[in-house]
Each structure stands twice: as structure tokens, then as C-alpha cells.
Amino acid sequence: MTRRTFIPATAGLAGWSARAAGQQPVARKGRLKQSATRGCFGKGATMEFMCREGARLGLKGLDFVGPADWPLLKKYGLVSSMCAGTSGINHKENHAKAEPQLAENIVRAADGGWTNVIVTFAQRQGLSDEEGLENSVALLNRVKNVAEDRGVTICLEVFNSKVNHPDAQADSTKWVVDICKRVGSPRVKILYDIYHMQIMEGDIIRTIRDNIQFIGHFHTAGNPGRNEIDDTQELNYRAIARAIADLNFTGFLGHEYSPLRDPLTSLDQAISICDV
16 A cells, blocks of 8 residues: 555654744634545654644544554644555455455554554556455455444545556445445545545535435545645635535544645645644
């Protein structure tokens, strides 16, 4: 999972650290809990830097942080807002590995005090949508009790198959919502990636309103380009964030874009846009 690689503690960026040191925390309204992924901080950012500056800018968590760095998150009052789960559950031949891996990662997340794990889907590779759906439901039905007992939500991510993930099976909201409906567990929901679904479907706010009960986590990025969520791209993230907040969503809105400008300036702006 390339961009899902969990964040290592890396070296570097002493200049950034010096520049940011001593700055006061940014006050936020906080109607939405916001998180961010490693890429939003630019190349070479250390875990300490990301935790410190993320907390200062008003983030409540970081997505895709591995267990080795959970103590640093807690040091800065952050949570691991999306943990490792498993992948490829739409193909039955992956289940022997994916099922115990998902169960183990649910337990690990719960033991760490966290409440979300991610599940992604493989390409179709000739698999019909109905068969992929049935395979996914079968595995999730076998694992959902672990998630329910541990208070952890399995978040199923949607992708676009047009630009970034050719042949992706989970490329529509409806397909993943149908999985959630068939599993029928409050602990199986969608990781609704706004960038991906803008490419595939558009009509973002209506889709969110119609399916909010099935959504456990959001990701943001600008389209086109998957860069900043500012006025250089086509999505109105302030309106989207307001719609989500008005639905009393209690999960995380996670930023997952690649900055073209100064990373901290861009992240401050992204948080501000969604701080409704």
C-alpha cells in the first residue's frame, strides 16, 4: 500500500523545526476533528515535528502512524486516527492472510486506545462486482464481532479507477455502501475519500448527506492534481466541511494531499478552510 505506508520516525528538517519552534497554538472552532497524513508535512519531516506542529495547528490526530510512534502521538495529545487493517478482501484467495491480519490489527488498535482501522480493495482483475461484494461481505462477517467487541470501526476506502487506481473495484460509493448494508454492523463503515469520489461521481455533498450513517472517516485532496484544497482546484471544501459538520459527524476529516507550496502554510490553510 504505497501511500498507506505507515509513518517512520525519520531524520531531518532542523530548519523547519527551528522556524516553527516557539509559535503559539492556533485556536480553532473544532466542530470537525481534523487529522492529516504524512504527505501533508512534506518530504523528510520527522515524527516529532509532525506531532508537534500538527498539534499546534489544531489537528486532533495523524492517519497511518504505526505502533512504534504511538507514544509520540500521546505525548502531543494526538490520536492515531486511522490504523493498519488489511487489503484485497474482494478476492477470496486473499482471505487466508487478510482475515487473521485484520483481526490482529483490530486488537492492536484497541489495545493502543484507537478506534479506526483501514481496509482497502484490490483491482477487479476480471472479478464481477457482485462476486467481489460477496467475497468482501463474507470476510467482514467473520471479523465484525472482533471489531464490535473491541469498539473499533473497520473503514472501507473508496478509490478512483479513472486517474490513480486503474481497475479498482471499490470505485463507487454505492458498491461500498452495499457491503456495509449487507454486513449490518455499526463497526463497518466507509472511508469516504472526497478526492476519489469527485473524480468518479461528483455530487459530493448530496452523496455525503444520503450516506452519512455509513461513513466513518473522510479524506481530502484537491482535484485536479491531488494537491492543496484551496481555490486552485474545483472542490469547495468549506461548503463540504460545513455540510459534514451540520450532520453532527463525530469521526475524523483527514487531509491527504501532496503540497506544492510550503507544507506548514498549506496545512494551516487546509485546516482553516475546514474549520467551520
